[in-house]
Amino acid sequence: MILTIYLYTQYRAMEEESQRLHLRAIAESQANTLDLFLSERLINLSNIIDDPRMPVPATEGFLNDAINKLQMASAAFVDLGCFDASGKPVAYIGPFPSLTKQSYASENWFATLKEGRSNFVITDIYLGFRGIPHFTIAVSRVINNRFIALRATLTPEKMYDFISSFEGAKQVHIATVNKEGFYQLVPPSLGTPLKPSAFMPLKNPRLGVSRISPKTGAGTYVYSWLNKVDWALIVQEARSREVDFFSDLRTRMVIAATIVFIILIGIIFVRAGKAVESTIKFERNRLQLGQAAKLASIGELAAGIAHEINNPLAAIGAEAGLVNDMMNPKYGETMTPEEISSHMDSIQELVLRSRDITQKLLKFVRKTDVKLAVENVHDLIEEVLNDILGHEIEISKIQVERNYECKAAEILTDGHQFQQVILNIVKNAMDAIGEAPGDINISTRCDNNKLEIKISDTGKGMSPEQLDKIFMPFFTTKEVGMGTGLGLSVSYGIVKALKGDIEVQSEAGRGTTFTIRLPVRA
Amino acid sequence: MGDKIKLLIADDEAKFLESLAKRLEIRGFYVARASDGRQALRYAYQERFDLALIDLKMPIIDGKQVLRHLKEHNNSVEVIIMTGHGSEELAEECLEIGAFGYIPKPYELDKIIEILRTAYAAHLKEKHRTNTALIEQLSTLEKEADPLNALIGMRRLAE
Numbered sequence: 001m002i003l004t005i006y007l008y009t010q011y012r013a014m015e016e017e018s019q020r021l022h023l024r025a026i027a028e029s030q031a032n033t034l035d036l037f038l039s040e041r042l043i044n045l046s047n048i049i050d051d052p053r054m055p056v057p058a059t060e061g062f063l064n065d066a067i068n069k070l071q072m073a074s075a076a077f078v079d080l081g082c083f084d085a086s087g088k089p090v091a092y093i094g095p096f097p098s099l100t101k102q103s104y105a106s107e108n109w110f111a112t113l114k115e116g117r118s119n120f121v122i123t124d125i126y127l128g129f130r131g132i133p134h135f136t137i138a139v140s141r142v143i144n145n146r147f148i149a150l151r152a153t154l155t156p157e158k159m160y161d162f163i164s165s166f167e168g169a170k171q172v173h174i175a176t177v178n179k180e181g182f183y184q185l186v187p188p189s190l191g192t193p194l195k196p197s198a199f200m201p202l203k204n205p206r207l208g209v210s211r212i213s214p215k216t217g218a219g220t221y222v223y224s225w226l227n228k229v230d231w232a233l234i235v236q237e238a239r240s241r242e243v244d245f246f247s248d249l250r251t252r253m254v255i256a257a258t259i260v261f262i263i264l265i266g267i268i269f270v271r272a273g274k275a276v277e278s279t280i281k282f283e284r285n286r287l288q289l290g291q292a293a294k295l296a297s298i299g300e301l302a303a304g305i306a307h308e309i310n311n312p313l314a315a316i317g318a319e320a321g322l323v324n325d326m327m328n329p330k331y332g333e334t335m336t337p338e339e340i341s342s343h344m345d346s347i348q349e350l351v352l353r354s355r356d357i358t359q360k361l362l363k364f365v366r367k368t369d370v371k372l373a374v375e376n377v378h379d380l381i382e383e384v385l386n387d388i389l390g391h392e393i394e395i396s397k398i399q400v401e402r403n404y405e406c407k408a409a410e411i412l413t414d415g416h417q418f419q420q421v422i423l424n425i426v427k428n429a430m431d432a433i434g435e436a437p438g439d440i441n442i443s444t445r446c447d448n449n450k451l452e453i454k455i456s457d458t459g460k461g462m463s464p465e466q467l468d469k470i471f472m473p474f475f476t477t478k479e480v481g482m483g484t485g486l487g488l489s490v491s492y493g494i495v496k497a498l499k500g501d502i503e504v505q506s507e508a509g510r511g512t513t514f515t516i517r518l519p520v521r522a
Numbered sequence: 523m524g525d526k527i528k529l530l531i532a533d534d535e536a537k538f539l540e541s542l543a544k545r546l547e548i549r550g551f552y553v554a555r556a557s558d559g560r561q562a563l564r565y566a567y568q569e570r571f572d573l574a575l576i577d578l579k580m581p582i583i584d585g586k587q588v589l590r591h592l593k594e595h596n597n598s599v600e601v602i603i604m605t606g607h608g609s610e611e612l613a614e615e616c617l618e619i620g621a622f623g624y625i626p627k628p629y630e631l632d633k634i635i636e637i638l639r640t641a642y643a644a645h646l647k648e649k650h651r652t653n654t655a656l657i658e659q660l661s662t663l664e665k666e667a668d669p670l671n672a673l674i675g676m677r678r679l680a681e
Binding site: 306307310311312313314315316317318319321322325331343346350477 | 535537538541542544545548579581604606626627628629630631
């Protein structure tokens with residue numbers, strides 16, 4: 001958005017500068033055009049007065065031919081009159097014959113010519129005797145010692161059409177003002193001819209940029225003084241409502257900026273929306289994944305149950321079938337009561353094994369409530385090592401080392417569940433070491449947030465494939481009947497319930513290390 | 523002993539293995555007992571068995587691996603897979619590898635005897651087919667030998 005504003009500002013400045021240059025070019029060329037127009041009209045008139053065939057003073061017949069020539073050159077010519085030294089019209093051709101009775105001796109243009117200050121005059125636009133805005137071009141000669149002046153009046157409308165007929169004139173206002181600041185040629189939308197104008201251009205330089213006085217309006221304009229007459233041509237950027245909405249460059253720019261802005265906002269919204277959506281989707285997926293994982297573990301569980309229960313069931317079936325066979329006369333009744341008893345014991349054992357599996361399974365599935373209390377982790381571990389596993393450790397060739405580095409081992413946790421985790425891991429460690437001599441190392445460390453317990457053994461370790469499945473229910477590396485594959489998955493569940501995490505590192509032949517991290521405050 | 527069906531049973535559940543083996547023995551089978559996959563393979567190469575009852579889930583080398591190994595090495599034994607899993611998928615995979623059939627645990631003895639007999643019939647047919655093929659091969663070899671003899675006879679004549 002900042003970029004948009006910056007670009008817009010830059011563009012505005014650039015646009016204003018180019019607009020100013022554009023207006024300046026229009027002013028210059030249109031001033032030249034107007035100068036050229038006036039020069040041409042002056043030449044048209046001079047050609048008449050310099051015509052050797054002109055009678056002195058000129059007759060109406062001659063003037064009649066002359067006006068036709070003039071009007072062929074320019075439609076701006078209205079009438080033509082011939083004046084003698086007294087300022088009286090001696091001949092006149094035009095729509096205002098009543099003017100022939102007037103004396104022009106006191107008119108400025110006549111005085112200028114009479115006094116010989118110049119042999120031509122182009123006047124400002126004025127109403128004059130006829131009451132219609134017009135201006136005069138007059139030339140004078142002294143022919144055969146006789147002063148003679150030819151005066152043509154021109155309608156400013158035609159002239160205005162002339163200077164405002166160029167390409168792109170619609171985008172600008174063009175007006176001319178005289179040196180007193182009165183409108184000469186002016187479009188109706190801007191002002192009235194001969195009324196004071198909003199523009200008061202400087203005399204120097206002849207071409208320049210000026211500002212309209214704040215009282216009458218605002219905005220910059222470009223002016224250019226004409227050479228033939230004391231008029232300044234004014235060019236101002238048109239701001240009128242009539243101008244085609246989209247043709248206004250600035251409006252276009254604003255629209256473009258607005259569109260860019262809206263698009264940006266739109267993009268931001270869409271992006272943000274998508275981000276939110278994807279977050280929601282992600283969250284939903286995560287939940288679904290969690291659900292899928294749960295379902296997968298139920299599937300895993302079911303397969304595990306099937307195998308773990310079906311195997312002892314098959315064995316029970318086989319045992320029972322065998323005893324039955326042995327009591328069948330068809331097969332010779334070869335079995336002694338002792339043998340039968342041993343088979344019955346086997347059945348009993350298989351039944352108990354099945355019961356253990358269902359019990360552990362229930363423990364795994366049942367959501368046990370966490371009962372929190374302040375417990376000393378070291379005491380809990382010692383209880384497991386001494387009271388529960390004491391005898392087993394004693395009869396084994398396993399050395400248990402303790403490195404209790406944590407000084408503040410009191411944490412808020414569920415002591416019973418914690419002990420179950422320790423028990424499972426230490427028992428696994430002992431099984432991994434087996435009959436051979438080996439070490440189990442239990443160490444603790446803690447900081448303000450976490451308490452870390454590491455249990456490592458020097459047992460047979462596991463392969464990466466086995467490690468991947470270690471927390472899966474019913475996964476076991478032990479022989480059938482020796483492990484249910486539930487201990488570690490139960491432990492995993494407990495550690496998670498205690499808001500901790502459990503990690504395992506292992507190398508086949510080297511040993512295994514379990515790391516448990518628990519929050520100091522659960 | 524020579525006309526007994528020779529059967530190999532592999533299962534890591536010792537009590538099951540022993541009981542089943544005994545029950546089949548008193549019904550006239552010759553039974554070898556393997557307590558894991560590795561042992562099963564060792565026996566299979568030591569002796570020629572007609573049938574093998576192999577448990578799918580065994581430590582180290584499982585039933586599927588045993589089956590694959592036997593089939594890859596063209597062992598003529600017909601393999602029946604036992605599964606406590608209830609996983610049909612795994613059993614189907616075993617059929618693709620070349621198992622004669624599979625049977626879920628636990629099962630009634632009659633069922634296993636039935637499948638064992640069917641498998642044995644198939645085994646005999648296959649044995650017969652290979653034997654017939656061998657006999658045919660031998661006879662064609664004899665026939666091919668005849669024109670050769672004739673050729674030799676011609677040469678003798680030419681000389």
